[in-house]
Amino acid sequence: MNKQKISMVSKIIIEKELGAIIFFRPDELMMTLGYRPYWGLSVAVCYEHSNPILYVPALEPKLRLPKDIVVKRYPWGETSEDPFEILYEMIKEDIKEYGNYSKPVSLIKNVGNTTPCILSAEQPPLPSDFVENLMKVSKGGYKNVDEEILDLYNFKTCEDIEGIRLCNKVAGIGIKAFYDSLQEGLTEAEVSAKMEYAVRTQIGKNGVKYASGFAQVQSGINGADGGRYNWVTDKKLENGDLVMTEFAVVVNGYWADITRTGKVGIPSKEDIRLHEAVKKAQDKALSLVREGAISEDLQKAASEVLDTECVGKYFTHGLGHGVGFRYHDPGIRIAKGNKEVLKEGMVITIEPGIYDSSFGGIRIEENVLVTKNGYEILSKFTRELKGD
């Protein structure tokens, strides 16, 4: 378990007078226990004083379960009875023993809007009344403390930062594959396949136990849509194309979210001008990152640079968001009109981008740790148009 995070959870339980806080969404389990579920049917119950208890389906793999807390199995996959009824009863009994059964429990009710599990080819087979039933495991009922729980995503412990650092390192290997693939005639899909392959084959190296990459690639005119969505088509890279990749990487349960833009062939003066404008906007925003900085000020600073460079109208989205427990963490957003304050220990993206049918798409996205007096870039690899 992540001791620092669990003690923050205990604090919420005390302050909000709860009997327990329940986590079942994969990103919450990663954040509190350092554990990414396989099936997506695991539940952690956290208490004021006792250690959390983790409930996993009978078929959950043993190998990567947390070793420092009690793990109980419920008979999902093994019984013809309803295994979830058994799970709810197990939780109820434990709340009576370890929590406060007369006080309410809290949990985030949103089944979707989270990260995929290890078994990512399917969304978890939770029954449709799962949340409703979890809300009733205590006599004290349910109490909404979503704001406090969502704020937990914003703070990364040392353990989290190490994990995100490793994930960024692996992402860098995928990004190298991206630059190496910027060859005329390869399809966007082939570039993406090479990037994902580079990530997947890192398993077993440098402490990487689990890794998957989700690479999207948009070349030439396709990049003009890159501010609205990212995917791949069978379009072949052509000499002269700008090529943008949006790259989600998960390593041992931690996520990175990286964008780079490269060039097939020799960059033109115009390419360099546009790309430099985005770099300048990124550098300007980065120069403001520190504990105490205001979200909207970063967005404004990046926009001003792009305006000065006469490409401001092509910058159509928010500048960044929290990242690490998910591809896009809930919590902090770097956006216009947002007065949230940056705090030490946050990990955020800084991702200015410009999109137009006249050149395609150019975005550069870094993953950045906020420190007391500044920042540390975790995605420490080239952001140039040519990767070498």
Place this chain on the structure above:
Amino acid sequence: MNKQKISMVSKIIIEKELGAIIFFRPDELMMTLGYRPYWGLSVAVCYEHSNPILYVPALEPKLRLPKDIVVKRYPWGETSEDPFEILYEMIKEDIKEYGNYSKPVSLIKNVGNTTPCILSAEQPPLPSDFVENLMKVSKGGYKNVDEEILDLYNFKTCEDIEGIRLCNKVAGIGIKAFYDSLQEGLTEAEVSAKMEYAVRTQIGKNGVKYASGFAQVQSGINGADGGRYNWVTDKKLENGDLVMTEFAVVVNGYWADITRTGKVGIPSKEDIRLHEAVKKAQDKALSLVREGAISEDLQKAASEVLDTECVGKYFTHGLGHGVGFRYHDPGIRIAKGNKEVLKEGMVITIEPGIYDSSFGGIRIEENVLVTKNGYEILSKFTRELKGD
């Protein structure tokens, strides 16, 4: 849209006296409209007489939207107001015009337990009250017709079968990569990476617009867990290992679910005995597949063969399930005690497997179309221990 399926939906609306049926889960949209959503925020409303109307977020890619029905955009990603409130109002107004506002609507309430969207690095960012609000878009309220909707998964139209056929073809290319990778010293993860790469690079060939593979590989002793879960580790393939792959593949929104077991080096007599037993069990079950066959009879037949071969105790799971709109469709299950009847047009898996620490795991999984008088294997590629 899938006309045959949509007319089945209309029939349910009439029989169950509904105002409309609402689909929002990605597999349902694939099944009814032949459309796999990008963000997972799309909603289709089907009527008794009128064509369905599809609502997609403003940021949804244009390229793969259905071309033969009305598609409306709601301002998700574009407005600071709640875009979902706008969506619910749009649906309400259209039900008044095209449906029957005084009759109830129906929908499957389960947000999870479905297939991932094209943006598969995240589960869809639906608000937690999404289903609750959709249940209120008609004055007539909500009515549960889950049984009828889930039965729609069981019937594959000609269009569906062509899609699943193509998906199986692509899966076969991944399976070839599997057999080619059965070399001492490669890790399970490397084998999986090669399979996924083989699938991803099919985009643009033979009508493949979109393709992803999710390959799990368990070698040697790791295969003993293969009846409970499938994943990859950094274990290196060793000479003498049996290697089992569980392979989910999605092509243009259709899914295949394939298992093969191979051998590193020369198969021993014992390998061949065990593998032949599984093949025999599969052949026996296949010989019973036809319109009118009873689910439990197939399971029983496979079990009896494995019992005769003295490995029945190692067969610990159900024999099969529907497949095509998902990795594991809801609907038909081939299992002990299940009296469901096979129907023409179903696509099912037949996947006997045996698992023990003495040899690891051996499973062979075919995807099979049920016909009036028999079956057609869609996964028409070798199932032997050596791939050549």
